[in-house]
Structure formats: structure tokens, C-alpha cells
Amino acid sequence: MRGLLQKYLQEPFHIFVGATSLLRVHNEATGSATHSESWQTSFDMNPPTVISARNLTKTYGELTAVDNISFDVPAGESFGLLGPNGAGKSTTMKMIGGVSQRTSGTLNIMGLDPESHGPEVRAHLGVVPQQDNLDEELKVRENLIVYGRYFGLPLSYLRPKADELLEFAQLTDKANSKVDALSGGMKRRLTIARSLINEPRILLLDEPTTGLDPQARHILWDRLFRLKENGVTLILTTHYMDEAEQLCDRLIVVDKGKIMAEGSPASLIREHSSREVLELRFGSERNSLIGVELQGIGERLETLPDRVLIYAHDGEAALEQVSARGLRPMTSLVRRSSLEDVFLRLTGRSLVD
Amino acid sequence: MTRDPLTSGPPGDGAAKPITTAEQPLRAHPPAVSAARARRWGSFFYAEQVLRVMRNYGWSVVLYSVGQPVAYLFAMGVGLASLVDANSESVFGGVSYLEFVAPALLVSAAVMTASGEFSYPIMDGFKWRRVFYGPHASPLVPQQIASGHIMASTLRFLLQSVVYLAVVAMFGASPSPWGWVSAVVATVAALSFGLPLMAYAASITQDKGQFALVQRFIVMPLFLFSGTFFPLDTLPWAVRWIGWISPVWHGTELGRVFTYGMDENPLLTITHVVYLLATATAGWLLVRHQFVKRMGS
Numbered sequence: 001m002r003g004l005l006q007k008y009l010q011e012p013f014h015i016f017v018g019a020t021s022l023l024r025v026h027n028e029a030t031g032s033a034t035h036s037e038s039w040q041t042s043f044d045m046n047p048p049t050v051i052s053a054r055n056l057t058k059t060y061g062e063l064t065a066v067d068n069i070s071f072d073v074p075a076g077e078s079f080g081l082l083g084p085n086g087a088g089k090s091t092t093m094k095m096i097g098g099v100s101q102r103t104s105g106t107l108n109i110m111g112l113d114p115e116s117h118g119p120e121v122r123a124h125l126g127v128v129p130q131q132d133n134l135d136e137e138l139k140v141r142e143n144l145i146v147y148g149r150y151f152g153l154p155l156s157y158l159r160p161k162a163d164e165l166l167e168f169a170q171l172t173d174k175a176n177s178k179v180d181a182l183s184g185g186m187k188r189r190l191t192i193a194r195s196l197i198n199e200p201r202i203l204l205l206d207e208p209t210t211g212l213d214p215q216a217r218h219i220l221w222d223r224l225f226r227l228k229e230n231g232v233t234l235i236l237t238t239h240y241m242d243e244a245e246q247l248c249d250r251l252i253v254v255d256k257g258k259i260m261a262e263g264s265p266a267s268l269i270r271e272h273s274s275r276e277v278l279e280l281r282f283g284s285e286r287n288s289l290i291g292v293e294l295q296g297i298g299e300r301l302e303t304l305p306d307r308v309l310i311y312a313h314d315g316e317a318a319l320e321q322v323s324a325r326g327l328r329p330m331t332s333l334v335r336r337s338s339l340e341d342v343f344l345r346l347t348g349r350s351l352v353d
Numbered sequence: 354m355t356r357d358p359l360t361s362g363p364p365g366d367g368a369a370k371p372i373t374t375a376e377q378p379l380r381a382h383p384p385a386v387s388a389a390r391a392r393r394w395g396s397f398f399y400a401e402q403v404l405r406v407m408r409n410y411g412w413s414v415v416l417y418s419v420g421q422p423v424a425y426l427f428a429m430g431v432g433l434a435s436l437v438d439a440n441s442e443s444v445f446g447g448v449s450y451l452e453f454v455a456p457a458l459l460v461s462a463a464v465m466t467a468s469g470e471f472s473y474p475i476m477d478g479f480k481w482r483r484v485f486y487g488p489h490a491s492p493l494v495p496q497q498i499a500s501g502h503i504m505a506s507t508l509r510f511l512l513q514s515v516v517y518l519a520v521v522a523m524f525g526a527s528p529s530p531w532g533w534v535s536a537v538v539a540t541v542a543a544l545s546f547g548l549p550l551m552a553y554a555a556s557i558t559q560d561k562g563q564f565a566l567v568q569r570f571i572v573m574p575l576f577l578f579s580g581t582f583f584p585l586d587t588l589p590w591a592v593r594w595i596g597w598i599s600p601v602w603h604g605t606e607l608g609r610v611f612t613y614g615m616d617e618n619p620l621l622t623i624t625h626v627v628y629l630l631a632t633a634t635a636g637w638l639l640v641r642h643q644f645v646k647r648m649g650s
Binding site: 153161 | 392
């Protein structure tokens with residue numbers, strides 16, 4: 001596996017082929033259960049579905065956390081759930097992991113229902129929870145070994161594997177430190193390393209970079225991208241649009257438990273937003289007043305408390321029109337449309353409050 | 354079989370060199386094997402984790418196990434006993450005060466350790482550091498996490514009781530050849546008290562200092578009014594019921610039967626055994642129920 005990883009890291013343009021051959025190696029080596037075999041046979045032409053949700057619903061008393069959502073994830077895809085806090089992303093993740101019972105609908109992971117086959121489903125998964133729950137009293141390396149024991153993995157495998165994963169997570173020099181001594185970003189990387197101890201083909205990541213500084217986020221994204229290149233299916237929740245854009249092949253935008261839109265980041269932006277956005281600030285008092293005077297510029301106008309957004313194919317041209325009307329914003333910025341704009345368009349609200 | 358130029362010897366040298374493990378790619382066994390092993394051995398896997406964590410404070414476990422009995426036995430069995438024995442030996446069934454008090458201290462110590470192992474670590478697992486949710490994302494199920502914690506704790510109670518008993522024996526306070534059974538009795542008494550406490554701890558969602566209250570208003574009265582330092586029937590009827598419901602009393606009386614052959618109605622002896630086993634079993638069922646309720650299936 002290590003050799004293959006290095007090989008594909010050197011050939012980044014063979015991601016899909018790489019994933020295919022890796023999966024074949026994996027299945028030949030393991031001779032895994034029947035559902036995995038049927039999974040593999042159709043892979044070369046058309047990646048099989050590894051996760052399938054139909055009309056998935058979860059209610060807590062009066063509150064509907066997940067409201068009738070359906071989606072499919074093919075093997076090797078990096079699939080995101082983008083939405084604000086409380087949108088139902090984590091609840092969906094818990095149902096996939098079989099640790100939260102659904103209220104209605106069907107869910108299928110590798111051909112198995114996580115409710116009736118919790119241990120079998122979780123044996124396929126690597127899980128990175130929203131809150132780190134490492135064994136703080138154990139050493140860094142021991143955390144990996146202990147976790148591997150839950151999968152019944154022998155120490156003869158776990159000892160070298162732990163070292164390999166520590167290297168992957170850039171934590172080799174911390175192997176014998178207590179978890180307490182790690183920074184937030186290091187703990188997150190250790191949690192990811194821990195989730196890989198059983199060589200899962202599906203990795204669930206719940207808000208993987210929340211609370212991390214920009215540098216730590218970039219290191220983490222790099223590690224996740226390597227896994228993606230290695231053919232691991234990533235299921236990722238996030239409320240960071242840049243994270244979704246960086247990591248997701250396809251995503252669903254979720255709000256109040258419902259799917260608002262589905263597609264690749266580029267197609268969502270194309271479909272729901274303009275090419276560019278002109279951001280103008282006239283001061284918090286004047287933004288809403290001036291909105292009226294900006295009517296007609298660009299394709300669409302969005303007035304927020306702190307700024308005015310003009311959606312236009314050509315942002316610079318829109319800015320010239322603003323100046324031509326004699327309006328002088330305190331600051332102006334032309335940028336590409338992002339998923340934030342998609343979310344704003346679909347829900348009328350920002351992703352991060 | 355094709356020859357691998359990197360791992361086999363030069364052509365014509367006869368046998369190929371053995372392939373070292375370092376050159377073989379590491380492979381985890383298939384998920385189906387993980388799931389099957391976890392279903393069968395999951396409780397042991399989690400117990401291993403708890404024991405590894407305990408190993409970190411192994412010295413304090415050992416010192417607690419040895420230091421506490423030595424201190425108590427010296428204070429009660431030597432200091433207090435010199436006064437008590439000088440006045441009346443008949444109250445204590447014809448044995449020395451040290452012999453009388455030793456099994457009680459053995460059981461009380463195990464119960465006190467249980468009050469620690471089955472309270473704060475449970476809150477830690479569910480709420481503070483959420484350590485139970487790590488294994489819950491693996492093939493383990495909540496019942497196995499609970500039983501793993503219980504198994505590791507039981508081992509600790511047993512080891513502690515054996516050490517305690519060894520110290521007691523050195524003081525000459527366990528004359529019967531059946532004395533060793535009292536270490537098992539102390540362990541069962543610890544579970545009889547500890548498992549209902551663990552179920553309660555698993556039901557707490559907000560920390561409002563409940564465990565401090567448990568220590569002060571349950572553990573301490575049980576320690577003091579369970580026939581520990583004086584026979585239960587010397588207490589007024591109004592408080593004697595504390596002993597009857599107390600695992601410490603049932604365990605202590607049973608311990609006395611084994612360490613110095615206390616003369617007791619066999620029916621009462623059986624009652625002690627049944628009571629301890631019944632409360633431990635009921636506690637275990639409640640623990641399972643609470644863990645599943647809290648974490649899902």
C-alpha cells in the first residue's frame with residue numbers, strides 16, 4: 001500500500017485509474033465478503049454505489065433534524081454535505097455510522113443496513129468525529145494501537161501500521177508524547193490517522209477542520225487529498241465553502257434538514273450564481289439605502305447588513321457602472337463566485353453566522 | 354512461482370532467501386473479519402484499553418491497594434483494638450478486634466474503589482472527554498464498551514483485594530484456610546454497589562456534583578453503618594436497615610464467615626450471596642439499558 005501510495009503521489013493525473021487498481025489489489029488481497037466482491041466486478045466501468053440513502057428522516061420529538069433526504073455516493077468519490085450548524089449534517093453522519101437510529105427511510109452502506117449490521121458497517125468505515133475523542137491518558141502511538149484492537153487487528157500488524165500512519169500524519173516525533181501535549185491541529189491529524197488504522201475504504205469526516213488555524217487546515221487538506229488520490233471514498237460535512245471547494249467532487253447543500261441543491265462545486269456555482277461578484281461596502285448605515293440606487297447593475301443584487309453584493313459576469317464592468325452613477329463605496333472587491341454565494345441564493349442566509 | 358529480484362537470492366544459489374515481513378505490504382484483515390472478531394471479543398478489546406489507561410496510574414493503584422490497608426489495619430486493628438480487646442472480646446464473637454474488622458475493611462476498600470471507577474470515568478466517557486464515542490465508531494457496540502469497563506475494573510478490585518488480604522494475613526487476621534474467598538466476596542460486593550452506581554452515572558447528562566453527594570450521603574453511611582467497626586445488632590433498630598440494604602454489610606458478614614469462620618445461620622449466609630449477586634445482576638442490566646439508550650444500538 002505504501003509503495004502504491006508513493007507511486008500515485010508521483011502521478012497525480014491518474015487519480016481515477018489509481019483508485020481502480022488499488023481497489024482491485026485490496027479485494028484480491030483480502031478476498032473480502034460477498035457484498036464487496038459484487039462491488040468490485042462492476043467497478044472498472046462504473047463505480048458502484050457504496051452509500052445509498054432514500055427518504056432518510058430523523059426527528060427528535062417536534063424537531064425534524066433530517067427531512068426526507070436521498071443521495072448516492074459511488075466508490076472513490078469525495079462527497080460533501082455543506083450547510084450551516086444545525087442543518088442535520090452530523091445527524092446524517094451518525095446514521096451512516098449506525099450510531100443513531102433513523103426515524104424513517106432506508107440507508108445502505110456497502111450493501112448493509114447500519115441499523116441491523118452496525119459492527120459490520122463500521123468495520124468498513126473510518127470515522128473522524130466533530131469533537132476529538134482521543135484517549136488523552138494514552139500516548140500518541142498507543143492511541144492508534146488501542147483503536148486498531150477494536151477491529152481485532154493483531155499487534156504484528158498494528159505496530160508497523162501505527163508508525164506508518166504517524167508518518168502520514170506528520171506526528172512521528174510525537175509518537176511517545178501524551179495526547180495532552182498536542183496542538184489542536186495535531187490532535188485532529190491524530191484522529192484522522194486513528195480512523196485509518198483499519199484501512200477503511202470509506203472515511204466519514206465531520207467538520208474536520210473546524211477550530212483550526214489556516215496553516216493547520218492546509219496541512220489537513222493535503223493529507224485528505226492524498227487519501228482521495230488513493231481511492232478512499234470521503235464523506236465530509238463542513239460549513240466552510242472553501243473546504244467544500246477544495247475537497248469535494250460533488251456535494252449536497254443542506255439547510256434545516258433538507259437538500260437545497262446537489263452537484264459539483266463548479267456546477268452549483270454555475271447554476272446558482274454568476275461568474276463574478278462585486279462586493280461593495282458603503283458603511284453599515286448606508287448599505288440598505290444605497291441598494292435601491294444600484295438596481296439594474298449586474299444580474300442580481302443582494303443587500304446584507306455589512307455589504308452589498310452585485311452578481312455579474314464581469315465584476316470590473318459592474319464596478320465601472322457603480323462609479324458612473326456617482327456612487328463612492330468605502331471599499332470594493334471583485335471576486336469569483338463561491339459556494340457561499342450559492343448558499344446565500346438558496347437560503348437567503350450566510351453559511352457562517 | 355516467479356522470482357522477485359529484490360527479495361530472492363542470485364540465480365543458481367538454490368533456495369530463495371526468506372522474504373522479511375518489512376518487505377511485505379501491510380494489510381489489515383477484511384472488514385468482515387473485524388466485525389466478526391469485534392462481535393465475539395469486543396468486550397475484551399475495550400477492557401484492554403481501560404487496563405492500558407490504568408497502567409498509566411499503576412503506581413497509585415498499587416500504593417492505594419497496599420497503603421490503605423496498612424494504614425487502616427494499623428489504626429483500627431492495632432491502635433483501636435488495644436482498647437477494644439481490653440474491654441470486651443465477647444461482643445465480637447470471640448475473635449480479636451483486628452480479625453473482626455479486617456474483612457470489613459477489605460470489603461469497604463473494594464466498594465470505595467468501585468465508587469471511583471464507576472462514577473467519574475463514566476461521566477468522562479459520555480460527557481467530559483467523550484472517550485466512549487471513539488470505540489463506538491468502531492465495530493464495538495455500547496454493551497461491549499460497558500462490559501469492557503466493568504471487566505477491567507473487576508480485575509482491579511480483585512487484585513486490590515488479594516493484596517489487601519495478603520497484608521491482612523501478615524497481620525495474622527485471616528486464620529481460616531478459606532480466607533482467600535473473601536477477596537472474591539469483596540470483588541462481588543464492589544460490583545453489587547458499583548454497577549447500580551454505574552447505571553446512575555450513565556444516566557447523568559449534567560454534572561451538578563452528584564458524585565460528591567453519592568460519596569457523602571451513600572458511600573460514607575454505608576461504610577459506617579454496615580457492621581464495619583461494630584456488629585450491626587449493636588445499632589438501634591432505626592438505623593439497622595442501612596446495613597440490610599448495604600452491599601458492604603452483606604459482603605463483610607460473608608467475609609467474616611470465610612476469614613475466621615464466623616458462626617452464622619446458613620440461611621443468612623445464602624441471603625448474603627443472593628443479595629450481592631442479585632444487585633450486581635440488576636445493576637448490570639440497568640447499565641446495559643442506559644448505555645444503549647445513551648449511545649444507540
